Amino acid sequence: xxxxxxxxxxxxxxxxxxxxxxxxxxxxxxxxxxxxxxxxxxxxxxxxxxxxxxxxxxxxxxxxxxxxxxxxxxxxxxxxxxxxxxxxxxxxxxxxxxxxxxxxxxxxxxxxxxxxxxxxxxxxxxxxxxxxxxxxxxxxxxxxxxxxxxxxxxxxxxx
Amino acid sequence: xxxxxxxxxxxxxxxxxxxxxxxxxxxxxxxxxxxxxxxxxxxxxxxxxxxxxxxxxxxxxxxxxxxxxxxxxxxxxxxxxxxxxxxxxxxxxxxxxxxxxxxxxxxxxxxxxxxxxxxxxxxxxxxxxxxxxxxxxxxxxxxxxxxxxxxxxxxxxxxxxxxxxxxxxxxxxxxxxxxxxxxxxxxxxxxxxxxxxxxxxxxxxxxxxxxxxxxxxxxxxxxxxxxxxxxxxxxxxxxxxxxxxxxxxxxxxxxxxxxxxxxxxxxxxxxxxxxxxxxxxxxxxxxxxxxxxxxxxxxxxxxxxxxxxxxxxxxxxxxxxxxxxxxxxxxxxxxxxxxxxxxxxxxxxxxxxxxxxxxxxxxxxxxxxxxxxxxxxxxxxxxxxxxxxxxxxxxxxxxxxxxxxxxxxxxxxxxxxxxxxxxxxxxxxxxxxxxxxxxxxxxxxxxxxxxxxxxxxxxxxxxxxxxxxxxxxxxxxxxxxxxxxxxxxxxxxxxxxxxxxxxxxxxxxxxxxxxxxxxxxxxxxxxxxxxxxxxxxxxxxxxxxxxxxxxxxxxxxxxxxxxxxxxxxxxxxxxxxxxxxxxxxxxxxxxxxxxxxxxxxxxxxxxxxxxxxxxxxxxxxxxxxxxxxxxxxxxxxxxxxxxxxxxxxxxxxxxxxxxxxxxxxxxxxxxxxxxxxxxxxxxxxxxxxxxxxxxxxxxxxxxxxxxxxxxxxxxxxxxxxxxxxxxxxxxxxxxxxxxxxxxxxxxxxxxxxxxxxxxxxxxxxxxxxxxxxxxxxxxxxxxxxxxxxxxxx
Numbered sequence: 001x002x003x004x005x006x007x008x009x010x011x012x013x014x015x016x017x018x019x020x021x022x023x024x025x026x027x028x029x030x031x032x033x034x035x036x037x038x039x040x041x042x043x044x045x046x047x048x049x050x051x052x053x054x055x056x057x058x059x060x061x062x063x064x065x066x067x068x069x070x071x072x073x074x075x076x077x078x079x080x081x082x083x084x085x086x087x088x089x090x091x092x093x094x095x096x097x098x099x100x101x102x103x104x105x106x107x108x109x110x111x112x113x114x115x116x117x118x119x120x121x122x123x124x125x126x127x128x129x130x131x132x133x134x135x136x137x138x139x140x141x142x143x144x145x146x147x148x149x150x151x152x153x154x155x156x157x158x159x
Numbered sequence: 160x161x162x163x164x165x166x167x168x169x170x171x172x173x174x175x176x177x178x179x180x181x182x183x184x185x186x187x188x189x190x191x192x193x194x195x196x197x198x199x200x201x202x203x204x205x206x207x208x209x210x211x212x213x214x215x216x217x218x219x220x221x222x223x224x225x226x227x228x229x230x231x232x233x234x235x236x237x238x239x240x241x242x243x244x245x246x247x248x249x250x251x252x253x254x255x256x257x258x259x260x261x262x263x264x265x266x267x268x269x270x271x272x273x274x275x276x277x278x279x280x281x282x283x284x285x286x287x288x289x290x291x292x293x294x295x296x297x298x299x300x301x302x303x304x305x306x307x308x309x310x311x312x313x314x315x316x317x318x319x320x321x322x323x324x325x326x327x328x329x330x331x332x333x334x335x336x337x338x339x340x341x342x343x344x345x346x347x348x349x350x351x352x353x354x355x356x357x358x359x360x361x362x363x364x365x366x367x368x369x370x371x372x373x374x375x376x377x378x379x380x381x382x383x384x385x386x387x388x389x390x391x392x393x394x395x396x397x398x399x400x401x402x403x404x405x406x407x408x409x410x411x412x413x414x415x416x417x418x419x420x421x422x423x424x425x426x427x428x429x430x431x432x433x434x435x436x437x438x439x440x441x442x443x444x445x446x447x448x449x450x451x452x453x454x455x456x457x458x459x460x461x462x463x464x465x466x467x468x469x470x471x472x473x474x475x476x477x478x479x480x481x482x483x484x485x486x487x488x489x490x491x492x493x494x495x496x497x498x499x500x501x502x503x504x505x506x507x508x509x510x511x512x513x514x515x516x517x518x519x520x521x522x523x524x525x526x527x528x529x530x531x532x533x534x535x536x537x538x539x540x541x542x543x544x545x546x547x548x549x550x551x552x553x554x555x556x557x558x559x560x561x562x563x564x565x566x567x568x569x570x571x572x573x574x575x576x577x578x579x580x581x582x583x584x585x586x587x588x589x590x591x592x593x594x595x596x597x598x599x600x601x602x603x604x605x606x607x608x609x610x611x612x613x614x615x616x617x618x619x620x621x622x623x624x625x626x627x628x629x630x631x632x633x634x635x636x637x638x639x640x641x642x643x644x645x646x647x648x649x650x651x652x653x654x655x656x657x658x659x660x661x662x663x664x665x666x667x668x669x670x671x672x673x674x675x676x677x678x679x680x681x682x683x684x685x686x687x688x689x690x691x692x693x694x695x696x697x698x699x700x701x702x703x704x705x706x707x708x709x710x711x712x713x714x715x716x717x718x719x720x721x722x723x724x725x726x727x728x729x730x731x732x733x734x735x736x737x738x739x740x741x742x743x744x745x746x747x748x749x750x751x752x753x754x755x756x757x758x759x760x761x762x763x764x765x766x767x768x769x770x771x772x773x774x775x776x777x778x779x780x781x782x783x784x785x786x787x788x789x790x791x792x793x794x795x796x797x798x799x800x801x802x803x804x805x806x807x808x809x810x811x812x813x814x815x816x817x818x819x820x821x822x823x824x825x826x827x828x829x830x831x832x833x834x835x836x837x838x839x840x841x842x843x844x845x846x847x848x849x850x851x852x853x854x855x856x857x858x859x860x861x862x863x864x865x866x867x868x869x870x871x872x873x874x875x876x877x878x879x880x881x882x883x884x885x886x887x888x889x890x891x892x893x894x895x896x897x898x899x900x901x902x903x904x905x906x907x908x909x910x911x912x913x914x915x916x917x918x919x920x921x922x923x924x925x926x927x928x929x930x931x932x933x934x935x936x937x938x939x940x941x942x943x944x945x946x947x948x949x950x951x952x
């Protein structure tokens with residue numbers, strides 16, 4: 001059985017996996033990081049989104065062995081050690097951008113990548129289009145869009 | 160100090176764990192020594208099971224056991240019960256065929272459980288399941304109600320002739336027929352309500368954990384109502400007494416009704432855990448959810464409105480076929496009857512109504528309540544019919560509604576379909592919605608869109624619904640087999656903090672925050688000193704759970720009643736401590752005072768005295784400050800409102816964009832405006848999804864074609880507009896909060912608003928009706944068939 005070494009939330013791990021083990025399974029089952037969720041089996045829903053080397057990736061559509069040598073950031077690694085929330089987490093709370101919370105980890109991680117890749121500014125339509133890979137059944141997205149728009153200036157130092 | 164009581168948009172306490180990935184969902188739970196279950200399901204819609212050979216599977220790597228329906232039958236395991244008995248027109252009870260946990264003798268839908276493999280890993284269980292050989296003889300399947308009702312059709316259940324579960328009605332047909340015979344005009348509409356798949360983002364999961372030492376079973380499950388599961392599974396399926404069965408529903412990732420029912424997998428893992436003497440864990444794959452979670456809606460109806468020359472509604476006559484699927488799910492029979500036909504007055508003073516409903520078995524997944532449960536079906540029918548009346552008579556759509564509204568001074572209003580509405584002001588919600596949605600300015604927007612080659616339309620829906628379920632005796636007389644009260648236990652701790660144990664179970668509604676706000680309001684305890692506990696039958700005396708927009712109206716009222724008891728007891732203690740008579744004690748803002756003096760004691764002084772009863776009226780009063788209330792509501796509640804959808808169609812593609820959505824809803828007392836808005840927005844998103852995107856599709860043979868999210872269109876952020884929600888409230892008159900509930904109104908009012916808007920956009924093509932979903936293909940076909948072609952579907 002192969003071993004894969006990767007950094008997760010700043011800590012290095014070496015984990016024994018099967019060839020067919022998905023990255024999300026490694027995170028949830030081997031590292032007990034259950035914040036990343038599985039919501040579908042066709043790569044549509046985005047509940048599994050994490051950052052791999054700074055870019056969002058659907059961890060259900062990546063093999064664990066593909067993540068060897070990478071640095072993975074999950075929802076558990078976002079807040080500071082003293083509990084201070086990332087601006088995106090803060091804005092999700094402020095704007096009621098979550099209800100059941102199941103899509104939230106993947107939604108937040110996707111949203112951070114989306115805002116990171118639009119440093120000059122982001123329109124409402126760009127936010128909606130950029131969330132194409134994330135499903136939410138509870139909120140209707142209205143407040144998620146608001147939260148992301150509000151997080152943009154906080155993340156790009158223009159608050 | 161920020162205000163955190165009733166009316167404050169307090170930010171949610173539960174967000175702290177959800178935002179940090181520390182939610183505690185069922186699949187996050189792992190029990191020591193657990194095995195994994197994989198359910199083998201029928202891949203065909205209708206077949207006799209001649210035999211199941213699981214010998215190869217049993218010997219596969221890691222496999223602990225393989226079980227089938229025959230194994231359960233051998234131990235007298237009961238079938239999954241139905242919680243509501245409907246009667247036919249002739250008074251006889253509905254057909255109630257057996258619903259075995261795993262199929263016995265026959266499989267009746269694609270997805271019907273046939274066997275379960277229990278193994279060391281999920282993959283080993285799944286691999287072994289492929290080695291199970293099922294010897295089937297295929298039978299003809301009936302995938303639609305039309306096929307099921309055709310003469311000579313195959314029967315889904317051998318002892319249910321013609322596949323009719325029941326043939327029910329409400330109203331006096333003779334009277335209604337008489338009104339129709341003499342009416343100035345009758346407007347008729349044939350319509351369907353499309354089958355939907357709820358698809359909460361968290362797939363269902365269950366863990367059965369049998370303790371070999373104590374003989375106690377624990378079931379962890381993605382349920383909206385753990386006590387109901389304990390009751391149904393313990394009493395009717397596995398025959399386990401309540402004191403030996405604990406059901407825990409931890410964080411649940413959305414439900415929308417689909418997680419109400421007692422499902423086979425719950426019984427399977429609980430039972431199997433005792434057989435293998437280790438915990439057994441099952442988690443659905445999404446494709447599996449598509450063929451095992453209860454589906455929603457699926458009606459075919461004919462609706463007729465009799466009117467006079469001014470468009471006054473004289474009578475309504477409806478005939479509906481409702482799909483039950485292959486088996487009766489827990490609440491299925493009541494959805495197209497008492498949650499549907501009783502809403503056919505809507506906001507109108509139609510004096511006579513008759514509705515007959517035929518419930519039909521088909522070789523499809525069982526159908527049960529899904530957000531709105533019967534009321535979206537009633538509202539779609541009514542609001543489409545009203546627009547059809549406007550279309551056929553030339554009377555303005557808004558004016559027609561105004562003319563027929565129940566006036567604001569007519570409450571309490573007894574409808575001709577059993578329900579008595581307590582309060583409402585439909586003229587006002589309409590007026591506010593018309594203003595918020597700028598109805599008056601629409602024609603200018605239509606012309607501007609036309610200049611850009613787009614077809615713009617606006618549509619309205621004025622509706623109400625019945626929720627806050629329900630008065631137990633009333634629903635009992637209508638066939639319910641359970642009570643529908645709710646329970647709250649308020650525990651004031653010695654040092655003044657409060658724990659609320661509630662039988663409600665939030666799965667996104669934010670109860671940990673809103674329920675705490677009720678305590679802030681009534682007991683004056685700060686929000687951060689209130690904890691709300693839900694979801695564990697070991698901690699909470701009882702409960703009926705969260706669905707039917709009942710948690711605030713019924714669960715919240717139970718809390719209010721329990722707090723009333725706390726205050727009453729507190730006053731006696733305060734009277735003793737302050738040497739006054741109890742009649743002179745007042746309570747407000749966390750403080751007991753002697754009227755007319757400056758003597759006071761805080762709730763904390765009282766609670767400390769209650770648990771350390773040294774200076775205490777011990778002869779008259781037990782120590783402690785811990786009260787429970789069971790609240791049985793007096794009536795349903797009747798929220799409702801006015802929804803306005805504005806759409807723009809691209810004639811080249813037929814694609815519809817919802818460019819604006821305005822909702823004005825009457826939800827009674829609002830505890831947390833932010834949460835109410837979120838509930839309405841989410842419901843509207845599902846309603847727009849139903850109107851434009853979603854359809855559960857079977858082929859003629861009964862294969863589920865829309866079998867995954869690849870083929871079932873879930874609404875995404877770029878399918879939806881900003882959703883403008885406002886409330887214009889009249890208080891519920893029969894609960895102390897005045898709350899009517901808001902969880903489902905969004906999904907109820909919105910679909911007809913969207914379809915009415917599309918038909919308005921296509922007015923040059925003279926479309927009289929369109930069923931949902933209004934896909935690009937449907938609309939493109941209408942446009943390309945040319946103007947003046949009447950289209951029905």
